Amino acid sequence: MKAESDAQTIVARTEIGSARRNTNCNLLHSYAAATRPLARRRESDRASVATSHFPATHPLHYTSFELCRWSTETKMNVGWIDPGLLRDFQAEGTDAYRLCTIEDGWVERFGSDVLLSFKRVLARERLLEELQTWADWVDVHVRRVFARFIPRENERREPPALVVGDPGESLQTVATERYLRFGLDFGTGYSPGLFLDQRENRRYVRHIAPRRLLNCFAYTCSFSVCAACNGASTVNIDLSKKSLTRGRENFALNNLSTIDHRFITDDVQSVLPRLARRGEKFDAIILDPPTFSRSPGGKTFQVQHDFESLLISALAVAERDAHVLVATNCSALGERALEVMARYCLKETRRAATFHRALPLPDFPPRTGASSIWLALR
Numbered sequence: 335m336k337a338e339s340d341a342q343t344i345v346a347r348t349e350i351g352s353a354r355r356n357t358n359c360n361l362l363h364s365y366a367a368a369t370r371p372l373a374r375r376r377e378s379d380r381a382s383v384a385t386s387h388f389p390a391t392h393p394l395h396y397t398s399f400e401l402c403r404w405s406t407e408t409k410m411n412v413g414w415i416d417p418g419l420l421r422d423f424q425a426e427g428t429d430a431y432r433l434c435t436i437e438d439g440w441v442e443r444f445g446s447d448v449l450l451s452f453k454r455v456l457a458r459e460r461l462l463e464e465l466q467t468w469a470d471w472v473d474v475h476v477r478r479v480f481a482r483f484i485p486r487e488n489e490r491r492e493p494p495a496l497v498v499g500d501p502g503e504s505l506q507t508v509a510t511e512r513y514l515r516f517g518l519d520f521g522t523g524y525s526p527g528l529f530l531d532q533r534e535n536r537r538y539v540r541h542i543a544p545r546r547l548l549n550c551f552a553y554t555c556s557f558s559v560c561a562a563c564n565g566a567s568t569v570n571i572d573l574s575k576k577s578l579t580r581g582r583e584n585f586a587l588n589n590l591s592t593i594d595h596r597f598i599t600d601d602v603q604s605v606l607p608r609l610a611r612r613g614e615k616f617d618a619i620i621l622d623p624p625t626f627s628r629s630p631g632g633k634t635f636q637v638q639h640d641f642e643s644l645l646i647s648a649l650a651v652a653e654r655d656a657h658v659l660v661a662t663n664c665s666a667l668g669e670r671a672l673e674v675m676a677r678y679c680l681k682e683t684r685r686a687a688t689f690h691r692a693l694p695l696p697d698f699p700p701r702t703g704a705s706s707i708w709l710a711l712r
C-alpha cells in the first residue's frame with residue numbers, strides 16, 4: 335500500500351531534548367523527511383517558496399490578489415500559496431490544504447470544493463473575488479464554494495453556507511491526503527470533517543506505525559485511519575456518536591475493516607481511568623481536545639484547566655516507549671506552554687520523554703493552526 339512506502343521514506347528523527355536532561359528547551363524539527371518535496375521546505379524558505387515562481391513581468395502582476403509573503407518582514411502573513419506547492423501536494427496525493435490566509439480569514443481546498451472562513455464580511459468579499467482570479471490563473475477547478483463566519487463564541491458557530499455552486503448537489507464529498515480518503519460533510523456542522531492543520535501529525539502517525547493507537551477526542555478518526563493503514567488496532571473515544579459513525583465511514587472509504595477497532599461514545603475523562611483499571615496499554619496516544627466542552631452528564635472540559643489531568647490519565651495507559659501527541663487550538667496555549675505542562679506531568683508520573691515537533695505546514699503561515707508537540711516516552 336502507498337502508506338507503507340511513505341513511512342519508510344521518512345528518515346529517523348533526532349532527539350532534541352529530554353524531560354530529564356534537556357538544557358535549552360528549544361523544540362526543533364524532530365524528523366527530517368528530506369526525501370519528500372513538501373518536507374524539504376524550511377521556515378526560512380517560505381518567502382522564496384511563495385514568490386519564486388512569479389517574475390515581475392508575469393501577467394499576475396496586474397491582478398488584484400496578493401501572493402504569500404510570510405517572510406520575516408511581515409507581521410501577519412497574507413496571500414495565496416505558490417502554484418509550485420499545488421504541484422507538490424498533487425504529487426504526494428493530497429487535495430486538501432490551505433489556499434490563502436489573510437488577517438480576517440482563510441480559504442481551504444477540499445478536493446474540488448472550497449471552504450472560505452471569515453471574521454468580517456469585507457474579508458469574505460475579498461477572498462471570494464480573489465479566489466475566482468486565482469483559480470483561473472492556476473487552473474484549479476472549483477466546483478463549489480462554501481463560506482462560514484468565524485464567531486468569537488463557539489455557541490454561535492453555524493454550518494457553512496453554499497455561495498457558489500449547485501444547491502441540488504449532495505453536501506457530502508471526499509478529500510484525499512497522501513492517498514488516504516476522508517469523507518467531508520458541509521451540511522452537518524461548523525467543520526466539514528478533516529482538520530488540515532493536523533496533516534503533519536497524521537503523517538507522523540504513519541511514520542511511527544504504532545501497533546495500538548488510542549485516539550482521544552477522535553472526531554472523524556482521521557488519526558486512526560492513518561494508523562490502521564499501517565496495520566494498527568485503534569480505540570476511538572468521542573462524545574459524538576455521529577462523529578464516530580463518520581469515523582467508521584472513513585475506515586470503509588479506505589477499504590479498512592473495523593474489526594480490530596473500538597469506537598466508544600463517552601467522555602474521555604471517564605474512559606481513560608477505565609482503560610487503566612483494565613490494564614490496557616497503547617504505544618501511540620492522540621490528545622487533541624477542544625478548548626471547551628460539556629458532556630451530556632454536565633461535566634465540563636476546559637483545556638487550560640484540565641489538560642494536565644488529562645495527560646496524567648493518558649500516561650497511565652502509555653506503553654514504556656509510547657508516542658503521545660499533545661495538541662490544542664486554544665490560542666492561549668502555544669508550544670512552549672504545552673511543553674512546560676508536559677514536563678510537569680512527566681515529573682508527576684515519574685516518566686521520561688524526549689520532545690518532538692512535526693514539520694511546519696507549508697500552506698500555513700507560522701503561528702497559525704493548532705499548537706502541538708510529541709512526547710516520545712522512554
Ligand SMILES: C[S@@+](CC[C@H](N)C(=O)[O-])C[C@H]1O[C@@H](n2cnc3c(N)ncnc32)[C@H](O)[C@@H]1O
Pocket residue numbers: 528529532550551552553554555556557571572573574577600601602603622623624626627628629635
Ligand atoms: C478538536 S476536535 C478533535 C479533532 C481530531 N483530533 C482530529 O484531528 O480529527 C474535538 C472533538 O472532541 C470531542 N469531545 C469534546 N469533548 C469531549 C470529551 N469530554 N470526551 C470525548 N470527546 C469529546 C468533540 O465531539 C469533537 O469531535
